[in-house]
Structures are given as C-alpha cells and as structure tokens.
Amino acid sequence: MAKNILEVRNLKMYYFTNRGMVRAVDDISFDLKKGEVLGLAGESGCGKSSLGFTLMGMPTPPGKIVDGSIKIDGREIVGLPEDVLRKEIRWQKISMIFQGAMNALNPVYTVGYQMIEPLVLHKGMSKDEALDRAQKYLELVGLDPEIVYRYPHELSGGMKQRVIIASALLLEPDVVIADEPTTALDVVVQAQIINLMKKLKKDLGLSMIFITHDLSILAEISDKVAIMYAGKIIEIGDSEKIYYEPAHPYTQKLLASIPRLHEDVEKLEFIPGQPPNLINPPKGCRFHPRCPYAMDVCKEQEPELKEIDKDHYAACWLL
Template sequence: MAKTVLEVKNLKMYYFTNRGVVRAVDDISFELRKGEVLGLAGESGCGKSSLGFTLMGMPTPPGKIVDGSIKIDGREIVGLPEDVLRREIRWQKISMIFQGAMNALNPVYTVGYQMIEPLIYHKGMEKEEALDVAQKYLELVGLDPEIVYRYPHELSGGMKQRVIIATALLMNPSVVIADEPTTALDVIVQAQIINLMKKLKKELGLSMIFITHDLSILAEISDRVAIMYAGKIVEIGDSEKIYYEPAHPYTQKLLAAIPRLHEDVDRLEFIPGQPPNLINPPKGCRFHPRCPYAMDVCREQEPGMKEIDKDHYAACWLL
C-alpha cells in the first residue's frame, strides 16, 4: 500500500463569532496516500474550503483549531508556532491552489516577482536562479516562460489559474490542496485545467485534495471521494463505489441531481430545505431534517462511521 502523506484525526476548527460558535469543521478524520487524489464535495457552506485552510494551519479569523491532529509526512503540525509553520510547513510540505486566481495574484507586481518570493525566502536562491526555476514550472503547466515578466491583468483567466498551479508546485510539496480551481472559468478552460491536473498527477506523482461542489469534475480526476455535509464527512470511499453504490442518503440525492447523457430520467432529484445553521446544528444526524428516510434515532443520536465495504465508509443509521 502507498505511503500515507497526510493523516487527519478528529479535527475540529470553529469560528468564534459575536453570534456564537460556528462548527465549520467538526470531528473530521481521513488519510491521503502518496500519489492519490482525494475529491472533497458538498454543498456551498458545508466546510470544504474551511477544511482546506485548516490543513494549511491558517484558518480564516476568527477561526481556531480547537482539537484534533494533522500529520504531514508523520509530523504533527497542530500547535506549531506560526513562524515554524511559515518556515518549514507551508509551501514546502503542503501548498494550496486558491479559488479565484485574480484574488490570489497582486495586480501591482509581475508574475515572476510573486512566484520567486518563496524560493528566495525558503531556499535562499538568488533572483536570477529563482526566475529560472519559475520559468521551468510555467513551462510545466503549458505557459510561455516569458510570462514571468508580465502583470496579472495581461493574462486570461485560464492563464492566471495555471500560474497559481505552477506557484503551488514550486517547492515540491508532499500535499497540494486545490480549492475549486475551475470555478469562474468557462467549460473549455475547465477541461484544460482538469487535463493539466491529471497530467501533473501522472508526471509528478502528486498527492492532492481536490475541493469542488461539482461531482462530475471529481469523476474525472479523483481516486477516492469524501462527501461533506454541515462540517462533517458523511461518506468516504473509492470513487467508483461512491458513484455507483452511494450509501448515504445525502450522497444519493447529490448524484441523482446530476443530468446524465445516456439515461432517460423523467426529472432530476433535488434536496428540500437548506443546510443547517452551524451555530446551532440539529441534534443527532445533521442531515435528518432534509432526509426522506429519517427515523427517531436519527433525531436523537449522531451516527458514527460504518465500514460498508473495503475502504468505503458512511455515517448513517440506515446502514
């Protein structure tokens, strides 16, 4: 079995707001293996991006990690001082492809200036050497090396996204988190970015967490899929198992809401209601107010993860 590069156990990250404590990441556990792509899917507001930033050791204020463990290459990072995280962990061990490339790139600096900063800071490279490395990575993602001398506004959306991908790979991290890297791109560019990610996974052996709400994209790239709902992972397993034999009612409803080309479907499914308020989530299973199969036990007790098949787990009292 492939080496485990990321191990997350009972992770909790809450936002401490004036209105109350938002349980955005609530008791999450999973592993990521070397060379594997783990897809993370769920509705908007379920905690996907919050989990991504938490794994980087940089939850958005007023968020704080309140419990749990994050081990990257066997090293515990929860509790490490900020200067150690910045110097030894971020970008070197774990990096992130941010959602919305234009927001991640500073418009007043050239692409090269922004790309070489981590190389100079972490590796002690001279400017010219760092620029050479940046140009090689731009070529790797299918861009002209001369783009290092351009400003972000001179690039298209797809080109900016490729720059962000190249920047995330510069330090050869063990884990890459891709936070909805195809959002706001047109369908053609989306396909190009997905093909690029598959190519990089094959050539570099990337271990990646791919965050999206689009299950059809995950079908293209993921080895395993985790489904999040209201701050919790409700199902996780091999992508084929998740797509062909979904066990949790939420996963079943999500998949039934996707149009299919080669199947006659009278109408698409939908999930009634809306995700719960995570300041005061429902007692028991958090999905029970929207679940067509809810029983009395669902309203009173929270279900634990049950193994349905090899490496296929779901949290539901029906199982």
C-alpha cells in the same frame, strides 16, 4: 502499498463569532496516500474550504483549531509555532491552489516577482536562479516562460489559474490542496485545467485534495471521494463505489441531481430545505431535517462513520 502522506484525526476548527461558535470543521478524520487524489464535495457552506485552510494551519480568523491531529509525512503540525509553520510546512510540505485566481495575484507586481519570492525566502536562491525555476514551472503548466515579465491584468482567467497552480508546485510540496480551481472559468478552460491536473498527478506523483461542489468534475480526477455535509464527512470511499453504490441519502440525492449522458433519467432530483446553521446544528444526524428516510433515532443520536464495505465508510442509521 503506498504509505499515508497525510493523516487527519478528529479535527475540529470552529469560528468564534459574536453570535456564537460556528462548527465549520467538526470531528473529521481521513488519510491521503502518496500519489492519491481525494475529491472533497458538498454544498456551498458545508466547510470544504474551511477544511482546506485548516490543513494548511491557517484557519481564517476568527477560526481556531480546537482539537485533533494533522500529520504530514508523519510530522504533527497542530500546535507548531507560526514561524515554524511558515518556514518548514506551508508551501514546502503542503500548498494550496486558491479558489479565486483573479484575486490571488497582486496586480501591481509582475508574475515573476510574485513567484520567485518563496524561492528566495525558503530556498535561499538568487533572483536569477529563482526566475529560471519559475519559468520552468510555467512551462510545466503549459504557459510561455516569458509570462514571468507580465502583470496579472495581461493574462486571461485560465492563464492566471495556471500561474497559481505553478506557484503552488514551486517548492515541490508533498500535498497540494486545490480549492475549486475551475470556478469562474468557462467549460473549455475547465477541461484544460482538469487535464493539466491529471497530467501533473501522473508526471509528478502528486498527492492532492481536490475541493469542489461539482461531482461531475471529481469523477474525472479522483481516486477517492469524501462527501461533506454541515462540517462533517458523511461518506468516504473509492470513487467508483461512491458513484455507483452511494450509501448515504445525501450522496444519493447529490448524484441524482446531475444530468447523465448515457442514462435515461426522467427527472432530476433536488434536496429540499437548506443546510443547517452551524452555530446551532440539529441534534442527532445533521441531515435528518432534509432526509426522506429520517427515523426517530436520526433525530436523537448522531451516527458514526462506519465501514459498510471495503474502504467505504458512511455515517447513517439506515446502514
């Protein structure tokens, strides 16, 4: 049985703003096994990207990790000094494919210059060695090695995204976080990027957290799916269980909003209302103001994430 490469326990990361404390990541726990892909889905603003940056040990200011544990390959990273995180953890143990490839590359430097910097700093390689490795990784993601000599503005959106993927893999990290890597790309390029990620998972044995709001994309790549709502994971389990036997009303509604190719669906559903303000979230279950099955207990007590089937957990009083 594959061992856990990432273990997250009771993780809390809040943004401390002038208007109050935003509970963006609020008491989250999960495991990621070696070679496994965890899909993380939910509406915009539910805390998916905040969780990704928190796992990197770099929550966006004014965010701070308040409580909890993050262990990568058995090593606790919460509380490590910033210089240790930079030298030993980020990009070497855990890396990130950023959401906006258009903005992640510096327009005034060549692609090669930006790719070799971590190799020179972290691995002590010469520039020629680093450039050679960068070219190999560009080939790995289906790009011409000569792209190292080009500037970002000379590349298409899909090519930039592949450069970002290659950069995230350069130091051979244990875990890769892909934060909506197909955003702003057309459907053909989206399919190419998804197929590339599946190939890299198979060839390199990557452990990956794939963040998106598009459940149809997750069906293609994920072994396990976690559904986030208002800073919490409200359902997590094997991807087939989540897609065929969704337990939480929120997951059911999300899936019912997606068109199906091989099923007759009379009408697509939607979720009324909007996600709660995380400065002052609702008492009890955070989904209860929008839930068609809300009971009195839902408005008073917060449900715990409990196992409802083998390796299938959900937080709902209906269960």
